[in-house]
Amino acid sequence: MGLAVDVVKPYGKQKPMTYDSEKLARSINSACLSVRTPEGEAASTASHVARIVSLWVNSKPAITTHDIRRLVAQHLQRYHPDAAYYYLHQRRIL
Amino acid sequence: MIPDNTTIALSIVFLAALVHASFQLSISVLTLMSGHALGRKTAHRRLVHLIGGFVSGAIVMTVFLLTFIAYLAGVIMPFGTPAILWAISSGLAIGVGIAVWLFYYRRQLGTILWIPRSFARYLDNRAKTTKSAAESFSLGLSSVLSELLFIFAPLIIAALVLIRLTPDMQALGILLYASVSLLPLLVISLLISNGRKISRIQQWRETNKRFLQFAAGSGLLILGVYIYSEQIVIVNALGGL
Numbered sequence: 001m002g003l004a005v006d007v008v009k010p011y012g013k014q015k016p017m018t019y020d021s022e023k024l025a026r027s028i029n030s031a032c033l034s035v036r037t038p039e040g041e042a043a044s045t046a047s048h049v050a051r052i053v054s055l056w057v058n059s060k061p062a063i064t065t066h067d068i069r070r071l072v073a074q075h076l077q078r079y080h081p082d083a084a085y086y087y088l089h090q091r092r093i094l
Numbered sequence: 095m096i097p098d099n100t101t102i103a104l105s106i107v108f109l110a111a112l113v114h115a116s117f118q119l120s121i122s123v124l125t126l127m128s129g130h131a132l133g134r135k136t137a138h139r140r141l142v143h144l145i146g147g148f149v150s151g152a153i154v155m156t157v158f159l160l161t162f163i164a165y166l167a168g169v170i171m172p173f174g175t176p177a178i179l180w181a182i183s184s185g186l187a188i189g190v191g192i193a194v195w196l197f198y199y200r201r202q203l204g205t206i207l208w209i210p211r212s213f214a215r216y217l218d219n220r221a222k223t224t225k226s227a228a229e230s231f232s233l234g235l236s237s238v239l240s241e242l243l244f245i246f247a248p249l250i251i252a253a254l255v256l257i258r259l260t261p262d263m264q265a266l267g268i269l270l271y272a273s274v275s276l277l278p279l280l281v282i283s284l285l286i287s288n289g290r291k292i293s294r295i296q297q298w299r300e301t302n303k304r305f306l307q308f309a310a311g312s313g314l315l316i317l318g319v320y321i322y323s324e325q326i327v328i329v330n331a332l333g334g335l
Contacts, residue, residue, distance in 0.1 A: 029134065030133035033133045034129040034130075035197060035293045039135070083293070085293045086292060086293040089293075093129075093296060094206020
């Protein structure tokens with residue numbers, strides 16, 4: 001579900017977009033699958049972490065993608081350290 | 095029995111290939127492509143095809159670049175390589191070696207390289223959208239081309255050394271260069287194909303990135319200094335006798 005919270009991209013490259021918890025869950029799910037987590041576990045971890053992050057996001061007028069990434073990695077670390085590492089570092093590979 | 099000068103020539107080709115092997119751009123692109131493929135639930139067999147396509151592309155482009163430079167050098171300079179070209183090649187190796195020591199990885203977390211960001215974004219997008227073996231083959235070709243700035247010095251030195259050999263030894267030299275320079279890529283592709291986690295591979299790469307940077311820079315410096323000593327200093331000294 002899309003909350004009325006603006007997500008600010010780094011360096012003002014793109015216009016702010018509305019926070020979308022489903023999109024976030026999809027990206028967490030994808031990170032879990034990338035480190036070979038079984039599909040069911042990946043889906044439940046993704047929805048759980050996305051829900052926690054959404055609660056935090058809901059209390060803010062605007063957030064940056066960096067904030068989201070850091071927060072997701074922080075919560076994902078408890079459930080799946082490998083996925084947390086990959087989620088945080090996948091844009092720092094190249 | 096292989097003559098001594100052929101052994102020395104093949105040793106230089108081996109060292110140049112080792113230097114080439116320590117550059118990481120192709121491995122980064124392979125890691126990204128595999129991560130994206132796994133993230134969209136690609137079947138294991140399909141993933142292996144993608145990896146196979148990528149590695150084949152990298153092999154073809156490496157062999158093509160080496161043979162093309164060697165052919166060009168043979169056509170332009172049929173009576174031997176002039177000293178100025180050896181001096182330029184060794185200068186290039188020393189210069190790039192120092193640059194690699196200083197700049198190869200950006201000073202931040204991860205394994206981000208000093209390549210133009212637009213280029214890195216292009217490779218990232220291509221890695222994300224690669225779904226067939228043909229696309230991964232072309233990604234393998236382009237990733238070797240993207241590394242050209244770093245691998246040009248070892249390639250040109252290996253090519254100049256190879257053109258002095260007999261045709262059978264040239265073929266052996268090309269095989270040696272391709273297999274040694276692509277060994278890390280083959281190892282990573284085998285690890286991913288055998289189910290090793292991308293995160294573990296990336297963690298290892300990140301932990302050892304400074305060592306790899308130091309090894310690549312040092313290898314280029316050693317290669318440059320050796321070529322300069324062998325082809326300029328010693329040849330001039332013997333010529334003066």
